[in-house]
Amino acid sequence: MQATQAAPRSESSFKFPTLSLVGSERSLIGMHILIALVALSIGITLGPFQTFRRAPALQWDMPIFSYYYQALTAHGVLNALVFTTYMIMAISYFVTQRSLERTLKSLKLAWLAFWLMTIGLALAGGAIIAGEASVLYTFYPPMQAHWAFYLGLALVIVGTWLGFLDIGLTYNAWRKDHPGEKVPLAVYGVITNGIMWFTASLGVAIEVLTMLLPMSLGIIDTTDPQVGRILFWFFGHPLVYFWLIPAYISWYTMLPKQLGVRLFSDTMGRLVFLMIMIFAIPIGVHHLYVDPGVSEVAKIFHSIFTFVVAIPSFLTAFNIAATMERGGRKRGAKSLLGWIWHQPWDNPVIVSQYGGMILFIFGGITGIMNASFNMNIALHNTAWVVGHFHTTVAGAVFMTYTSILYWLLPMVRGRKLFAPKLALAQAYLWLIGMFMFGATMGRAGLEGAVRRTDAGAPGAYVPPAAAPWLNWTAVAGMILGISAILLFIVVIGTVFFSKENLEAEPPIHTKAPTDEYASKLFENWKLWIAVVIISNVIMWGPVLWQAFDPVNGFWVLGVPGAAR
Template sequence: MISEKLGLSKQETKLSMAYIYVAFISLLIGGLMGLLQTLVRSGTFTLPWGIDYYQVLTVHGVILGLVLTTFFIIGFQYALINKTIGLTVKQRKISWVGFWIMLVGTIMSSITILLGKASVLYTFYAPLKAHPAFYIGLALVIIGSWVACFVNFRQMFLWRKDHKNEKSPLLAFMVVINMLLWFIATLGVAATVLIQFIPWSLGYADTINILVSRTLFWYFGHPLVYFWLLPAYMAWYAIIPKIIGGKIFSDSLARLAFVLFLMFSIPVGFHHQLTEPGIDPMWKFIQVVLTFLVIIPSLLTAFSMFAMFEITGRKKGFQGIFGWVKHLPWKDVRFFAPMVGMLAFIPAGTGGIINASHQLNAVVHNTIWVTGHFHLTVATTVILTFFGISYWLIPALTGRKLTADINKLGMIQTIIWTIGMTIISGSMHIAGLFGAPRRSAYSTYSGTEQASEWIGYQYSQAIGGSILFIGIILMVYIFIKLAFFAPKGIEEFPIAEEEPDAEPTPKFLENWKLWIGLTIALILFAYTIPFIEIIQHSPPGSPPFAWPIGNN
């Protein structure tokens, strides 16, 4: 009876929950690794049993940055698209194949890291070399995610075939856009892993072209950020309005923002390589310009959200310039957690502009400032929104209720997370301005002029990391309560409707051939010539994808 009211079958809810189980297990493991890192960097703790700091750092980055996010996003998106346009039995069976491929790949990579055979960090830059199983595991995770991509594409294709000349459901449209972004972006990392790293790690190749590998990684690495962010935007655009008793401000604007993210988030990887030799400065400048274009859909989203907040408040009778703020359900964790994430995106976006600016990037490049930026964007904006989603999604999928007590615990968890992240991210930003390095356990560097400045901020990071780990333990406890022990019942799957007087959505916004074609054209424009130049300027006699690296 519960699944019928949800519009989701029991088999469909199990599929989404399988992904989400892996995500929360990853949260606990990755969070523990993060705590250990901050304690080591404070200089007050030594890792036991011969564990290497860079093992811990690699686990933290891979498990949280790739495993947690990808599994949660795919599980969440399956729930959204299955709810809005449906899933056939055949598609569901294929979806499970994708899940098991991803899980096997995750386990393979995780074991190699834990055994100390893959301490290559989240970016796995050459000439750092991992065990072949690490790269094979990464390849399997990507292949498994591609299965989810093509299932979602097939779902949309069949829906459009049966509903000609109809506007597709907004959330289904958003899911397909995000999976298109993911598929196109992962082609880069798949290429470097399959063509370069696996043969090299197996001993079939003696050399590797480092600049090619980094370029292919960052072709993937920056759109990865938007793959994380767009599911949060899905919740902001189409879920939060329902929770606060409002309606979607503009279906057209929401679709336009997602289309712009698809086009402008991929051909921008060079802004992560501004200090790399071998890339023409002109192409770096072009990709920096394209990076700044991504600000446009972010501003569209901010305008849309606050317009929706204000319209909803005024319809409820709240007057004055900021009277509408009073109507917001600040005591409802389904709103409160994502709202804190939204507000955190203001300084996070500002930091992103600094990172992508050539001269300012030179000040903070490879300092712990960049780590602080990641913790504001992914670990605050994205993760708090994912937590907010979990408070209604998990009970909706498991047939349980979000009780008042769990809601209260969620409010406490959000506050703890915000305090911990403010301390750790703030101290990372400040220490980075003093030149404290990222990716390093040796953050005090005694004898340098900056040492006295850095060390206080390392203690702050340890304090912030400890508070965050308390927040992780509490969130895992809440997840277990919601999934297994909360009272049984019907929990709302909150999908908002559009404003009745909104302008009709232009049909061209669903012209998939147009948007995919423009995206490919931008990618070819931004990468073809510089990539050819990178290969042409390789050392004499080197194969196109090889670069001598000695015995490193």
């Protein structure tokens, strides 16, 4: 293993080694990746078995967890909440330090954030394993979990707040030393993600601390499911962009360097991150179209703004495609579309990102359909939503995170990636398997298959027209299971068996382009935070006010100590 350099004591500019990590980086980022992969190893194993359970031709029992909804909760929480959150914090810490060329403002604060998250994970995970928190990853009331589940989630959220606070303090210190200079695009993305995440997670924090935790402790006897759903979806939709922004950071800042070209438009990238920060939150009512406690007016306005948030996706498609064309032309493409074939299709780091982009095209199209007020009535709570969700989170997000893992883990270890051909096969298999899963699960939903239902239970009704499509999802699950095995072979091999020294530098930019104009308004954070606050008060205030009813059920005192 390559020697790690000691971290500097000062907070001033620091020149990081290109082929290794300083000691503080290696331990902090390495521990985040370790927890993320442990959670993923359990959560991802349960995925294929969900398809086997729901396939009429198989109807296999669930391994590890005997109860379907317990397994489904573990699958969602460990994959969509734990794996993503730990990876996001690891990526954010690495990008911030390397791009700004300075260590974190407070390493102690970063470690405090990590341990709060990990203690919270232990509490929530223990409740799930004990069978006391089979409430799925959305944990809607009136379903009730053990108090440890809710307290654990609250600690995870607080831990992320402290982590992003540390990143913000580091950015402020850099800004004082670099007046008038544009912050590198990757860090701009991290900052917008942190602001959006803090704002959005206030909703679920309020839900947990004022409703779910008191209910599970027996402090209150009953609560209001409609208010709970509103508070969750204030958080739930921007949660998707919390996952997605690190993928965008990779596409916008890392992919161009890996292709050996410059991003087509740095300014357009800043606009995309800013638009996501502003528009990701005040659109969550499109998840509540069938809820009777939300007015039709609110649903229509949120529907309109949902289509606005599609604009950053279109801008991203243009910007990244233009950058890919530059890469293809540099590699010798001459014809109109020849640049598509002149890509490094044999590089797992590149292919994982391209695979995520391909799946995201279909995730975006199906998302627009979900957001359509009328069409959503036919799609809501069917397996269609599961297909859409997986092409975004298990598609664009997961494949891009594995791309980052394929160069970041070797840096943590100080050795080359183990078996790159296996990593390449893993990427292609995941692309094929997830495309098949999204298509067949979506079609099953159109044929009437419902989601969040144990379709393999005795007596469960499966529409005959949906049955063959659910069987095909099991085939997709097998392909994805093989891909997951290859992923962990590569990971374990890189950590324990790789012998060759690392040669590739991290794809990090330390300077923003000086020959491309970007208004100083982009970093006027007081202005944009005010816009975020005002827009959400306007869009969510009436929704919450209409649903809130403290007299008839929101806060009915129970028997103190009557905890679950």
